[in-house]
Amino acid sequence: MEFTLKIERYDPDTDQGRLQEFTVDAPETATLLDVLDVVKDTVDGSVTYRKSCRMAVCGSCGMRMDGAAVLACKTPMAPLAEEGRVPVISPMGNLPVIKDLVVDMDPFWAKFKAVKPWLEEDDRPPVKEWRVQQEELDRIMKEALCIQCGCCVSECNSMEADPDFLGPAALAKAQRFVGDARDRDRSERLRTLNGPHGVWDCTRCYFCNQRCPKGVDPRDAIAKLGAEAFRERLTRDEGAKHAKVFVSSTYRGGYLRETELVPKTIGPIGAITQIPFALQLARAGKVPNPLSPHKAKDNAEVKRLWKLLEAQTPTTRERATRGADGAGA
């Protein structure tokens, strides 16, 4: 079958970039990686990309196809060829480009290292294995699937606006440890992750979930970290305060108390600086009357529900002791 694609080339020696089109023959089952191999072998040996396993476990071959990050080895080319589509292959986003489709992964690994990505087990581990229930480990199985390919980071909208954002891969890795029943450093980890460029910087664009080739769902991992922060009562960050307003609004009346959102999120001083902005909104009629907030019908039952569920949520201490128990359990 004939395949045509365009590759975004970049030559670091001359600092020149260009778009180059190639047409090659490859088997019908060819993946993007297979086509790149044919191009490199038979047309232009300087076309440069990373590869290794070709079975979507090593994470080497992340690259963009028409602006969306994919694993080249997991991307069949026949459907595109049949559609007559000529894809543009370019390097992953949010990382510096070294050459052609090869990006500098150092910033990626730096963020990985920043979340202390190793198990800190108890000082007195059992001689044999920690006795853990399968369902406890299942809690972190999704995050453990991560092959560190970078596809989630490539399109992260928050990281694009703030390159220091820890990002979906590092945060998913962090959740793998926060959720590990054998780790003793949960609180410490959460304190770091709740700081600047951490959990609350996620813009919830869901690009990471959409792009991840392994089903890790990094956004969901970030949400789990947020939930852990709440259980740990680490709610000083503006993002956490923002969430609290949503929560309390539901059982205090039903709809979101928009007028409380600004002061309760960014504090009274911040709110004062936003007064001109608020006045602008008020003039357009966009500020609901703070004195008569929305009250849904039957809202009292919501308060009862809230209390019941809060009573059911185990405290941090309870969860910790219920976790891994190796010594003679």
Place this chain on the structure above:
Amino acid sequence: MKDRYAYYPGCLASLSQKELDSSSRAIMGKLGVELVEMPSVTCCGAGDIHEAKPDYYLHISARILGQAERSGCDTILTICNVCTLNLRQANERLRENPEELARVNDNLQQTGIGTYQGGVDVRHLLWEVSTGDGYERFKEIAVRSLEGLKVAPFYGCQILRPAKLLGFEDPDRPESLERLITACGAEPVDYPAKVKCCGFPIVLAREDVALGELVQPLSQATEAGADVMVTPCPLCHLSLDAWQAKAENTAGEEFNLPILHLAQLLGAAAGIEESTLKFRRHITRLSDDVKEKLKLPSVVSAD
């Protein structure tokens, strides 16, 4: 498209973005659809409750879904991206896991709340009128051709991603807004950031980052020659409209790009009165030129 839906406008459409609620009711009315009220619902919780109190989120979603079910409807109509993803996500979790559903219903019953049996679907107005008979019906009522109006579609995030929960269209190559813009007689304007994030979830907690995101669709759409932007989400609308001046500061550019709710655009094409569409409630004012292109009677002289 159904003949009746349980109507879930969500918080913003009911409060600061009231113009969306009035426009949505009007356009659905003109399409011959009955909207059944749900007076006891809470906020869907947005990504906030889903993150901070995941179990509470699941329960309040079940409560909302249960109310729709008891009202005799099999579908909830949403007019907000975030409500759509939130309710659909909870719905899937409840429908796919009988044990979860049983546990949630148990808690609901304990607090005297009606249970949910899994019989409701959740769909956004955008989906209902952009395909099938909904689309045909809309074309019939779109009597005022908005010819000459260049509209930049802005999808935002949570009506497209994650596709496995939403699944209405290809998240990287969506077409529903373009189809509707065309059906209105207007011209869709393309630009890359139409599927990116407006930044609303962090616009208060991390304003700089949000503005860094927000400038992209505004800048690109303006450069592509758009007269207005249209969005199916009131949260995106609030960002794009109310924070537009701040975005202009960040970008060092002027946008002056009026942002329309989808229902307002459809309403203009269907000849719904301005007093219902409520463009006055926008921060970024519509210029006379834009009002003319929207065929608004207050500007267009009788011919």
Place this chain on the structure above:
Amino acid sequence: MVRHDVVVVGAGVAGMRAAIEASRYGADVAVVSKLHPTRSHSGAAEGGINAALGNASEDSPEQHTFFTVKGSDYLGDQDAIAVMCEEGPGDIYELEHMGCIFSRTPDGKIAQRPFGAGGAPRTCYAADITGHVLLHVLYEQLVKSQVTVYEEWFALDLVMDGDRCVGLTAWDLVHGGVQGVEAGAVVLATGGLGRMYRGTTNAYACTGDGMSMAWRAGVALKDMEFMQFHPTTLKANGVLITEGCRGEGGYLRNAEGDRFMFNYAPNAGELASRDVVSRAEQTEIDEGRGVDGCVLLDLTHLGAKKINTVLHGSRELAMDYAGVDPIEEPIPVRPGSHYHMGGVDTDVWGRTSMPGLYAAGECACVSVHGANRLGGNSLLETVVFGRRSGAAAAQDVRSNGSGGVFSPSAVRVAERRIAQLLYNFDGVRPHVIRDELADTMYSNAGIFRTAEGLEQCVADIADLRERYRDGLGVVIQDKSRTFNSDLIQALELGSMLQMADCLVTGAVARTESRGAHSRLDHPDRDDEHWLRHSLTSYDDGQVALDYKAVTITEFEPAVRTY
């Protein structure tokens, strides 16, 4: 020029385990790897790691030893096997403490499942992504240990002072240029060489570079002729479908729907030894009972729940690369080259014949696998001998210090050679020679071998080596020094040609069938003449052949049936 006490080449499970251990002994350790560590091929291992924990049944290291010895077709060194099986449980517990997410029994212990020819259910696993989990856990520990990692450095040659290894030269792929890496001790952990075959489970990176380096420096390679063919690989691209599928109860069927394995292995059926299963499948296919050149791996009776939990990875692979959902239909599979039993000759501490040089993992041959490896024993080997060689290397440096002088001329010579290769415009593209090599290996040195096939192979390889001309027979089109993967692929081809030469030299000489080495012209095992390891050494560019005794302690060679 960089200097460290212990330098580990290769950052898979064996390499990282060696580095971590050496650093625990207080050595200043560095890892040199042509890939970022988590890209190493260890991550593709799926089914599990063996150890006699006794969590699923009565078990003991002695039993584990016996089945491994039998599995090796009695070519394994029994003392080494005993060490591995004895120390296995301790290593598994340590991995778990490091954070490994092993699947669990109902009472929270590490779960174990049956694997081919193992006897008792002894294979510990993390769903069917065991290699991935181990690789990442070790990388986490490596990061924690703050060992220096020179990643995307391609090791070129060992550097000697007299007869002692004092380091190596390496090409910095990202920036370009030859780096001198001076070391008190070097540990090779560079993996296998499956890529010399058409139809392999191996990653592109598995090209035998470390073995080649050792061979060229005068270190003997052992049992090179023994290449394992894994029974369940996908037709389209050779991707591995884990033995775990059979361990969880999957069946193998031919075109007639029969579970044919019981005709070849009446007791073990699908869970016979890999060489037995591969030969059985190939026979079925050759005799016309295959389906499109494959047999069928049937998991449909296992149910969606089981498949989606412990065989989730396999399902994904089948859907992505065979277009088949194993919940609904059987997966067409066929044998493919998978694991190389042979490698650098070492003792139980990873020591080679060269002072200062160690080896562990697939690139080494202790030998714990003999003529055929049991599933689940490879990951075990990497951990046990990775640890041992790291410890031995660190202690070596403590006792002997640097041991010698690293001459800077080594770097200059390497630079000149690379420049010559880059600026060569005369020859063919490397893939031409690479594909011919892969074809002759597949046809002539595969599952079933004959004298004429092997002799043809020897001739083909000689011809290919001549055309390759140490790299000057191929054209590298990328002339840049920055991230030149074209250069790397050309160099890797050189390693493969040399190692193929060693492999077929050993194979043509061995006139018996044992384990994975199956001679149609010599179908029986011949202990009288062939109960010995082959040794292939460098002799002025050619392969010299010698032999070495097998260590037999407890188990006298017996007839091997399943």
